[in-house]
Amino acid sequence: MDITKKERDCIxxxxxxxxxxxxRLSDVAGLMNIKPPTAHELINRLLSKNxxxxxxxxxxxxxxxxxxYSEIMMAHRTLEIILTRSGVNSDKACTQVEKVDYLMDTSSIEKLLQTIGNPDKCPHGKPVHAV
Known part of the structure; x- marks a missing residue:
């Protein structure tokens, strides 16, 4: 997947x-705390990528x-589990993982999941395999 951090956040x-x-566009702008023209540009990029x-x-x-979205969430929640098992506070782990979850490839994440015993839920109780 070839997306930017802003595109990830928008998805x-x-x-x-x-x-x-x-x-609507104004909702996206408000929720992301960006100006409507910036949201418009972001929406157009996501439209062009289907x-x-x-x-x-x-x-x-x-x-x-x-x-x-499902791939991002699987990566996010897997990495979040690993960090919290390593002693990082779950909220801090969530914030840290948001910086890289969209960069991870699915096959690597699936291998990490196997390594940590295929947990069903992240530290916040959300399913690892999002739909």
Missing amino acids: VVIHDNSKPLPL IIKKERGMITLTDYGNEI
């Missing part, structure tokens, strides 16, 4: 905040976008 914001209704779709002003993840 997570869209996924985690689009229920019960999809988000990660999101925009219909009548409503922004949702594509199937591909949902796959990317």
